Amino acid sequence: MSVEIDHLFAEAEPQRYVLHTRYLNEQMVRVLKTIGFDRAYQRGKGQYLYDREGLQYLDLLSGWGVFALGRNHPVLADALKKVLDGDLPNLVQMDVSALAGVLAERLLFQVPHLEKVFFANSGTESVEASLKFARAATGRAGIVYCSHAFHGLTYGSLSVIGDDIFRSGFGPLLPGCVEVPFNDVAALERALASKTIAAFIVEPIQGKGVTMPTDDYLRSALELCRKYGTLFIADEVQTGLGRTGRFLACEHWGIEPDIVLLSKSLSGGHVPVGAVLTRKWIFDKVFDRMDRAVVHGSTFSKNDLAMAAGLATLEVIQSEALMQNAERTGARLVATFERMIGRHELVKDVRGKGLMIGIEFGAPRSLKLKASWNLLETANSGLFCQLIVIPLLKEHRILTQVAGHGNHTIKILPPLIISDEDCDWIERSFETVISDAHRVPGAIWSLGKTLVENAARARARG
Numbered sequence: 001m002s003v004e005i006d007h008l009f010a011e012a013e014p015q016r017y018v019l020h021t022r023y024l025n026e027q028m029v030r031v032l033k034t035i036g037f038d039r040a041y042q043r044g045k046g047q048y049l050y051d052r053e054g055l056q057y058l059d060l061l062s063g064w065g066v067f068a069l070g071r072n073h074p075v076l077a078d079a080l081k082k083v084l085d086g087d088l089p090n091l092v093q094m095d096v097s098a099l100a101g102v103l104a105e106r107l108l109f110q111v112p113h114l115e116k117v118f119f120a121n122s123g124t125e126s127v128e129a130s131l132k133f134a135r136a137a138t139g140r141a142g143i144v145y146c147s148h149a150f151h152g153l154t155y156g157s158l159s160v161i162g163d164d165i166f167r168s169g170f171g172p173l174l175p176g177c178v179e180v181p182f183n184d185v186a187a188l189e190r191a192l193a194s195k196t197i198a199a200f201i202v203e204p205i206q207g208k209g210v211t212m213p214t215d216d217y218l219r220s221a222l223e224l225c226r227k228y229g230t231l232f233i234a235d236e237v238q239t240g241l242g243r244t245g246r247f248l249a250c251e252h253w254g255i256e257p258d259i260v261l262l263s264k265s266l267s268g269g270h271v272p273v274g275a276v277l278t279r280k281w282i283f284d285k286v287f288d289r290m291d292r293a294v295v296h297g298s299t300f301s302k303n304d305l306a307m308a309a310g311l312a313t314l315e316v317i318q319s320e321a322l323m324q325n326a327e328r329t330g331a332r333l334v335a336t337f338e339r340m341i342g343r344h345e346l347v348k349d350v351r352g353k354g355l356m357i358g359i360e361f362g363a364p365r366s367l368k369l370k371a372s373w374n375l376l377e378t379a380n381s382g383l384f385c386q387l388i389v390i391p392l393l394k395e396h397r398i399l400t401q402v403a404g405h406g407n408h409t410i411k412i413l414p415p416l417i418i419s420d421e422d423c424d425w426i427e428r429s430f431e432t433v434i435s436d437a438h439r440v441p442g443a444i445w446s447l448g449k450t451l452v453e454n455a456a457r458a459r460a461r462g
């Protein structure tokens with residue numbers, strides 16, 4: 001007997017919105033239909049998705065950053081098949097995993113100033129572990145985090161993200177968490193000076209909006225942490241594993257955090273995994289006696305498929321020189337987008353490193369455009385970016401997303417394998433759509449009017 005997954009997929013695919021409306025998140029179905037993202041993807045390979053008609057799409061979302069290698073990379077598929085075909089002694093629990101040992105050794109080879117690894121099942125679980133470790137290691141309760149940070153949606157992580165939309169309705173959260181503005185060294189010092197703060201948690205480049213640290217921010221923050229006995233946690237769940245052109249984004253600023261968090265790309269996009277890389281003394285404070293050997297952990301972490309996915313991912317990042325490709329193609333795209341700033345008045349800023357790039361739009365100067373912009377912004381702040389994202393998909397078959405709620409930044413997070421031809425595709429498409437957005441009246445602003453009217457109708461219906 002076998003479960004005919006391929007047949008199940010083929011049968012269910014045309015019904016997926018019905019199924020999700022009935023059994024899962026109906027609001028997500030409404031969102032997809034409203035913005036015309038209801039495509040019928042049938043297949044994913046590398047940096048491309050293919051729909052029912054066989055049309056090829058370029059994926060600049062990478063499943064929110066998990067497909068560094070692209071989808072279904074043959075080395076990854078081979079590693080996963082070998083785990084299953086090999087009848088490995090997975091998750092014995094009252095033993096230790098051989099593959100976890102090798103993956104830990106290889107991760108630490110890339111981050112040589114750290115000495116221990118704790119595996120988890122996701123980004124947010126890695127954050128949770130790091131917060132617990134920091135409290136246990138320092139004997140302090142406080143956690144400092146940055147405005148606009150994103151670290152995940154379980155309670156510990158939710159308590160240290162700087163975005164109320166995710167928190168609303170879920171309180172109370174973890175006590176002792178203090179928000180400081182990103183890039184504000186003085187505010188950080190004020191928060192740390194109480195000497196009650198276990199850890200400062202920060203994304204080296206903030207994912208929401210692709211906000212860059214100022215040149216000396218991370219180094220100064222690390223020095224302050226040292227001065228006040230606070231641990232420095234670098235959340236590299238999104239930036240890590242080569243996305244910014246270095247193994248860790250922290251390397252751009254030459255800093256050595258006490259704890260580094262990885263996840264997303266380490267999974268190869270297929271088997272959820274997270275990793276907490278720490279100093280030995282921190283680890284030893286948590287796992288300090290035999291009866292505390294399992295004081296923190298999770299049933300599925302260190303499972304062989306996840307470990308094999310991690311090993312295959314590291315192998316491909318090296319053998320295909322993906323960090324170098326991310327650096328080179330990213331620099332090319334940033335240069336192209338930067339050239340748009342003077343030419344297109346709606347383009348305000350371009351930020352990023354490697355293949356983590358944000359293109360920020362903002363209020364125009366010319367009167368005609370300003371009137372349309374204001375109309376849209378009054379109805380729904382941040383809606384303008386949808387006017388770029390929607391035609392990018394509809395007319396140019398490029399999948400992107402707005403970088404966050406009420407945000408004017410489009411983030412691109414492509415697989416690290418993209419080629420120069422893909423960059424041509426991206427540049428051509430963005431140029432056309434952004435040029436069109438500067439034409440009033442024009443198709444893009446008509447789309448804006450339709451979206452505003454639809455939103456008003458939806459609100460009236462409740």
Ligand SMILES: Cc1ncc(COP(=O)(O)O)c(C=O)c1O
Binds near residue numbers: 122150207263
């Ligand atoms: C920087 C960062 N940390 C943590 C997370 C949470 O990861 P997960 O969604 O796997 O829980 C994310 C997810 O986007 C992230 O970008």
